[in-house]
Amino acid sequence: MTDTLDSMDTETEISPEEAAFKADYPAVTQVAGRAIRYAPMEAGQYLAIQSLDPDDEGVTREKVTLILATLEGCIGPRQYQAMILDMARKKLEEDFPIKLFIKIMDRARRDVEKAEPTP
Amino acid sequence: MTRSPFDRRPFQVLIAGEEFTVPFAPADLWIKAATAPAGPSGVLLELLSGPSRQRLALRLGRREITAEHMAAATREALALSVPGSEDDAYPWWVSYRLLISSALPSLAGRMVLAGLDPRDRTPAEWCYAAYGLLVQGLDTKQRFQLDAKLTAPPAGVEADDEWGEMTFDQMVAAARSAPGVR
Numbered sequence: 001m002t003d004t005l006d007s008m009d010t011e012t013e014i015s016p017e018e019a020a021f022k023a024d025y026p027a028v029t030q031v032a033g034r035a036i037r038y039a040p041m042e043a044g045q046y047l048a049i050q051s052l053d054p055d056d057e058g059v060t061r062e063k064v065t066l067i068l069a070t071l072e073g074c075i076g077p078r079q080y081q082a083m084i085l086d087m088a089r090k091k092l093e094e095d096f097p098i099k100l101f102i103k104i105m106d107r108a109r110r111d112v113e114k115a116e117p118t119p
Numbered sequence: 120m121t122r123s124p125f126d127r128r129p130f131q132v133l134i135a136g137e138e139f140t141v142p143f144a145p146a147d148l149w150i151k152a153a154t155a156p157a158g159p160s161g162v163l164l165e166l167l168s169g170p171s172r173q174r175l176a177l178r179l180g181r182r183e184i185t186a187e188h189m190a191a192a193t194r195e196a197l198a199l200s201v202p203g204s205e206d207d208a209y210p211w212w213v214s215y216r217l218l219i220s221s222a223l224p225s226l227a228g229r230m231v232l233a234g235l236d237p238r239d240r241t242p243a244e245w246c247y248a249a250y251g252l253l254v255q256g257l258d259t260k261q262r263f264q265l266d267a268k269l270t271a272p273p274a275g276v277e278a279d280d281e282w283g284e285m286t287f288d289q290m291v292a293a294a295r296s297a298p299g300v301r
Contacts (some may be wrong), residue, residue, distance in 0.1 A: 045184035048179035050157045051164045062173050070180035
């Protein structure tokens, strides 16, 4: 059975598989009322996103592809595919991925700022 | 593989098992890459372009390539692009520090006054010239102090270990320890 984000939200028993899933994706955020587990952005992912030039050509296919690839890297293929499925079923708005990405990116920025040495 | 400091051909670096071709970049692009907000591990992303850059960025996004992979590849690229000799070693951190220092007003001004244009120079030519200008007029003690600061291995790197086991954070620290950089 294919997971949807709804079914993941309501599971109450923790299997070893789910325990491993939670360990791999330890952080949780809420977007549009949905709880999503994610692994905070790694330095390499942050590097890739920083390489996007916001003033260069606006929104391009390459930028969208990179953002989605990074998002999948953070939430994992299972939640990513479930998100795509829910969007196809109109259970999620089209802007859900970018809203989720923004939350994960904001966390990454805060983590980078915390790690910066004080002057 | 040892390259000539005047070599303007592209070269290959291995990043997480995949070979990427780095096109020739004059010194100004190396300086831009080294001083970009992403820091030292972002150097290759700045130097690559087109499909190679997109492929690298995607693999980073998917966590197939990590910042540590990038740091290692940057070290390799710097060592290839700014080679030393048996008598005059140029560890990658020396080149990196010289590139960053040469973007600072005092040294940049001296290099311009010396008639040097980073758009016309290989990164090796530029780093060698930057060092030459830095030591001009220094007495023995001052030169020793400069050399010590320039050549001191960053934290986590042994002096005789050309490659080291630098992590992403250690490379950031190395960048911040460049002469003239706070």
